[in-house]
Amino acid sequence: MLKNYALIAEYENPHDICHAAEQVREAGYKKWDACTPFAVHGLDKAMGLKASILPWFVLVAAITGCGLISWLMIWVAAYDYPLNIGGKPTLSIPAFVPPAFEVTILFSALTSVFGMFILNGLPRWNHPLFHSKRFERVTDDRFFIVIKASDKMFELEKTKALLEMTHPLNVELVEEA
Amino acid sequence: MHRGDVVLEEHVSGRETLIRGGLSYHDVTEAVCRMPETPFMMSPKAWMIGLAVSLSLLAMFLLSIGYLIWEGIGIWGNMSPVFWAWDIVNFVFWVGIGHAGTLISAILFLFRQKWRTSINRYAEAMTIFAVICALVFPGIHVGRIWVVYYFFPVPNQMDMWPNFRSPLLWDLFAVGTYFTVSLLFWYVGLVPDLATLRDRAKNKTAKLLYGIFSLGWRGSMQHWVHYERAYLLLAALSTPLVLSVHSVVSFDFATAQLPGWHTTIFPPYFVAGAIFSGFAMVQTLMLPARKWLGLKDIVTMKHIENMNKIILVTGTMVGYAYGVEFFMAWYSGNEYESFTFVNRAFGPYAWAYWTMVSCNVLTPQLFWFRKLRTNITLSFILSIFVNIGMWFERFVIIVTSLNRDFLPSSWHYFTPRIWEPVFFIGSFGLFFTLFLLFVRYLPVIAMAEVKSVMPHGEEHHA
Numbered sequence: 189m190l191k192n193y194a195l196i197a198e199y200e201n202p203h204d205i206c207h208a209a210e211q212v213r214e215a216g217y218k219k220w221d222a223c224t225p226f227a228v229h230g231l232d233k234a235m236g237l238k239a240s241i242l243p244w245f246v247l248v249a250a251i252t253g254c255g256l257i258s259w260l261m262i263w264v265a266a267y268d269y270p271l272n273i274g275g276k277p278t279l280s281i282p283a284f285v286p287p288a289f290e291v292t293i294l295f296s297a298l299t300s301v302f303g304m305f306i307l308n309g310l311p312r313w314n315h316p317l318f319h320s321k322r323f324e325r326v327t328d329d330r331f332f333i334v335i336k337a338s339d340k341m342f343e344l345e346k347t348k349a350l351l352e353m354t355h356p357l358n359v360e361l362v363e364e365a
Numbered sequence: 366m367h368r369g370d371v372v373l374e375e376h377v378s379g380r381e382t383l384i385r386g387g388l389s390y391h392d393v394t395e396a397v398c399r400m401p402e403t404p405f406m407m408s409p410k411a412w413m414i415g416l417a418v419s420l421s422l423l424a425m426f427l428l429s430i431g432y433l434i435w436e437g438i439g440i441w442g443n444m445s446p447v448f449w450a451w452d453i454v455n456f457v458f459w460v461g462i463g464h465a466g467t468l469i470s471a472i473l474f475l476f477r478q479k480w481r482t483s484i485n486r487y488a489e490a491m492t493i494f495a496v497i498c499a500l501v502f503p504g505i506h507v508g509r510i511w512v513v514y515y516f517f518p519v520p521n522q523m524d525m526w527p528n529f530r531s532p533l534l535w536d537l538f539a540v541g542t543y544f545t546v547s548l549l550f551w552y553v554g555l556v557p558d559l560a561t562l563r564d565r566a567k568n569k570t571a572k573l574l575y576g577i578f579s580l581g582w583r584g585s586m587q588h589w590v591h592y593e594r595a596y597l598l599l600a601a602l603s604t605p606l607v608l609s610v611h612s613v614v615s616f617d618f619a620t621a622q623l624p625g626w627h628t629t630i631f632p633p634y635f636v637a638g639a640i641f642s643g644f645a646m647v648q649t650l651m652l653p654a655r656k657w658l659g660l661k662d663i664v665t666m667k668h669i670e671n672m673n674k675i676i677l678v679t680g681t682m683v684g685y686a687y688g689v690e691f692f693m694a695w696y697s698g699n700e701y702e703s704f705t706f707v708n709r710a711f712g713p714y715a716w717a718y719w720t721m722v723s724c725n726v727l728t729p730q731l732f733w734f735r736k737l738r739t740n741i742t743l744s745f746i747l748s749i750f751v752n753i754g755m756w757f758e759r760f761v762i763i764v765t766s767l768n769r770d771f772l773p774s775s776w777h778y779f780t781p782r783i784w785e786p787v788f789f790i791g792s793f794g795l796f797f798t799l800f801l802l803f804v805r806y807l808p809v810i811a812m813a814e815v816k817s818v819m820p821h822g823e824e825h826h827a
Contacts, residue, residue, distance in 0.1 A: 225390060226557070226813040227589040235586060240594035261529040264518075269526040276530070286535040286613055290542040293606050297546040297599055301553055304595035308588040311580035318583070326584045327561040329390035329816075 192337040193316040193364040195347050196323065197356035198330050202228040205331040208354035209234040212333060215350055219339040223317070223332040245303045246296045253295025258288050316364035323362075330357075370661055370741070388662055390816050394561060397810045400658055401562055402571075408805065411657055416801050422794020429787050430501075434510050440784045446770040447779040452506040454759045455789055457614055458642070459499035459796075460540060461635075461755060464607055465643025466492025467547055470554070471603035474596075480671055482814040483664045486558075487654065487803070488647050489551040494799040495646070496544045498792045503536075532616040539613035546606055550599050553592075556582050557813040611635045618762065625705040625766035628693050634686035638755060641679035641725070644672050645751035652745045654804060663810055666739055673738035676751065680729030683758075687726065701771070709765045713778055717761050724754025 199205040202224070209222055213236050222231055265271070266279040305311070317323050317334065326332055333356075335347055344361070351359050388396070403409075433440060443450045466488040473481040507513060516537075518526050527534050559579035566572040582588070612632035619631040648669070655664040694706040709718050728750045732738040769776045803809070 222586040223584040224586060224589070225561075225584060226817040227593050228586070229817070231586055232590050237587060237590050240591045242591055242594045243598065246598055264526045265529050269524075271528055273528070273530065280530055283530040286532075286609070286616070287529060287538045289609060290535075290538040290606075290613075293602050294542040294545060297542075297549055297602050300595045300598040300602070301549045304553075304591045305580065307591045308585075310582065310588070313576060313581045315581060315583060323583075324564040327557065327564045327582075328394045 190363040190365060192344070193362045194334045194336045195342075195344070195351060196317070196320065196335075196360050196362055197333045197351040197354065198322060198325075198358045198360070199332070199354075199356055200330070202231065202331060204355065205333065206231050206234045208333055208351075208356065211354050212335065212350070215341070217335055217339050217341055217347075219336040219342075221334045221336075223323070223326045223334060225327055225329060225331070228331070240307070242300060242303055242307060246300050249299035249303075250292050250296040254288055254292040257291035258284060261287060316362055319364070320360060320362050322358060322360060334362075370666060388819070390819070393663065393810075393812055393815055393819070394565075396660060396663065397558075397808045397812050398562060398565060400804065401806050401808065402565065402567070409657060412801060412805060415797065419794050419797035419801055422791055423798045424794075425787065426791025426794050429784060429791055430505055433505055433784070433788075438506060438508055440782065442780055442782040442785060444777060444779070446775050446777060447764055447767045449763055449767065450779060451760075451781055451785040451789060452502045454756065454763055455792060456499050456502040457759045458756050459495045459502070459792065460543075460614055461611065461639035461642045461759075462646045462752075463492040463495035463499065463543075463547070463643060464611060464636070464639035465647050466490070466495075467543075467550070467603050467607040468640055468643065469647070470550055471600040471607060474600040475604060479818040480668055482811055482818050483668055484647065484651060484672075485814070486551075486554065486811045487650065487800075487809050488643075489547065489554065490800065490803045490807075490809075491646060491650060492547045492643075493544070493551055494796050494803075495643075496540065496547065497799065498796050500540065500544065501792060501795070502788075532613065532620045535613050536617055539610045543606060543610045546599070546603055550603060553596060553599065554811055554814070555807065556580060557584065557592075558808040558811065560584070561812055562808065608636055611639045623766050623770075624694075624699070624701040625690075625709070625762065628690050630686050630689050630693070634683065634689075637679050637682040637686065638725075638758060641676060641683055641729075642752060642755035644676050644679065645748040645755070648672055648676070648744055648748035649752065650800065652741055652748075654809065658804070658809060660810060663815060669741065669744055670735075670739050673732045673744055676748070677729045677732040677738070680725055680751070684722075684726035687722065705766055705769075708769055709761060712765065712769065714761065714765045714768070717757050718765070721754050721757040721761050724750045725758060728754065 197208065199208060205222060205224065205228065209231060212220055213234065222228075222235060224231065261284045262279065265284075270278040272278070322330070323332060333351065333354075335342065335351070341347075348359055438452075441450065441452070443452075466485075469481050469488040470485045473485075504510075504513075515525065516527065556579055559575050560582035563572060563575035563579050566575055612635065615631040615635035618626040619628075621627060651664060652669070655661055691706050694702040697703075709715075728747050731743070731747065737743055764779050768779050
């Protein structure tokens with residue numbers, strides 16, 4: 189059986205969707221989202237979204253990467269497999285800086301990308317929103333506000349009326365299986 | 366004539382818009398998606414011919430790699446005392462080419478240079494393909510390639526560990542990290558644009574493939590918040606990375622005791638040279654691409670001019686480095702150092718040295734004149750000169766320092782055999798094959814980013 193997933197309202201430009209987002213937020217909805225073809229700056233503020241916590245994960249990854257490779261190099265070069273090259277000290281920290289730097293960057297970059305995808309719950313190839321034909325233009329030139337049916341305040345007629353007040357091009361009900 | 370080709374007055378009122386021709390968001394999508402959505406049989410003739418030529422060069426490259434592995438590196442002209450020749454020249458050349466991509470995507474991003482959005486995608490693609498070409502050369506020059514696992518710290522019968530104090534190993538870390546991070550950066554940028562292609566795809570295969578690689582992207586603002594932070598972090602991480610990679614490449618030379626290789630200007634000089642050659646290669650690829658793909662309103666004269674300015678700056682920096690090398694050779698009072706540099710300019714390889722100087726130092730000086738740096742044909746020709754010059758720079762550094770070593774009895778004038786040019790030209794086959802496939806099947810302009818720098822809404826229109 190199909191049940192309601194969300195009401196989506198369609199807008200033509202970033203300006204309109206920012207205004208609409210403010211109204212939806214003021215109305216007190218919690219489970220809602222905006223979908224846009226590009227990152228609209230200011231929309232996150234209008235929606236009241238918090239800053240990403242991603243940098244903290246990356247900081248941990250950076251420290252881990254730097255620590256692991258430094259430990260490996262010191263252990264290998266000074267204890268497990270010491271090579272005497274021109275009488276230079278085996279525990280030669282300056283020589284270890286380039287690999288330590290590179291591995292720090294590598295760990296941080298991998299974490300920023302995969303951490304971002306995990307925080308976003310991607311990959312997720314199926315999604316109820318993909319059932320909407322009009323929603324296909326979200327990656328082209330249309331801006332959408334999505335109010336989920338699971339929101340406590342969601343009432344089909346009332347929510348629809350609210351969205352219609354924000355002058356959208358169209359309001360549509362999306363269902364899911 | 367397209368609006369993008371028109372040279373605007375030096376002082377336009379207010380700020381010049383980056384995208385000309387009054388395009389809407391949808392027009393941008395249409396312009397960028399046109400090529401990926403053309404059926405294969407209807408590909409432009411120029412593209413077909415280009416692909417055929419590149420594929421034949423690639424086949425030649427692969428066959429010659431097979432022959433090299435079969436026969437050994439004796440097929441090259443490398444001979445005592447010039448043990449390092451074209452293989453390392455090509456490696457450094459290709460790594461250098463890659464730098465412009467990361468520079469455009471990372472450093473210009475951090476500096477909020479919005480004009481980068483029109484050119485960053487294929488500059489990044491160029492980076493990846495150039496680094497692939499670069500990695501081939503150290504890969505194949507090792508001789509007995511079937512024991513290449515000696516490199517890795519595997520618990521084999523010798524219980525071996527790599528020497529972490531060797532710059533060659535640092536190089537592996539640096540270039541390996543650089544490749545991985547560039548690939549991630551490129552892919553993260555591609556995801557929203559792949560979603561565009563997925564949503565527009567008409568045939569099943571295209572829908573499936575773009576669908577898989579766009580990971581179910583649906584432009585959610587909650588996603589964009591994390592996405593933009595990840596992009597910023599990647600840019601912040603790539604910026605020191607790109608400067609470190611070529612510095613580490615220069616350490617391969619700088620930690621040797623050979624005259625001509627260990628001046629302290631090497632790391633910054635190598636980085637400047639890399640950016641210089643990379644921007645030249647972006648120009649070489651972009652000028653024809655914008656014409657044939659009909660992107661003149663997105664990649665405008667302003668972009669071309671800005672890049673030419675960067676070529677001028679970095680070319681002058683390279684010229685300064687040449688001067689400092691000479692000065693230090695004299696100022697150090699080391700006779701071997703002085704000899705090497707006098708030998709570079711007036712010895713048996715003087716022809717290579719002066720080719721390098723004319724292409725790298727003199728050529729870009731033409732860009733002081735606005736008339737010349739806004740001339741498309743001239744920009745294209747000069748960018749090729751820069752590429753030639755930068756290849757010769759690496760050749761001069763490596764071969765002139767090696768061919769007259771400390772013992773005059775072992776001096777030897779290095780001449781390449783037929784196989785060196787075959788490998789070098791073949792690597793262009795690999796590069797252009799990958800690049801042509803990219804141009805054909807992926808969005809060459811970062812649509813989502815271009816749209817975000819366009820004037821928004823009606824009231825912002827001038």
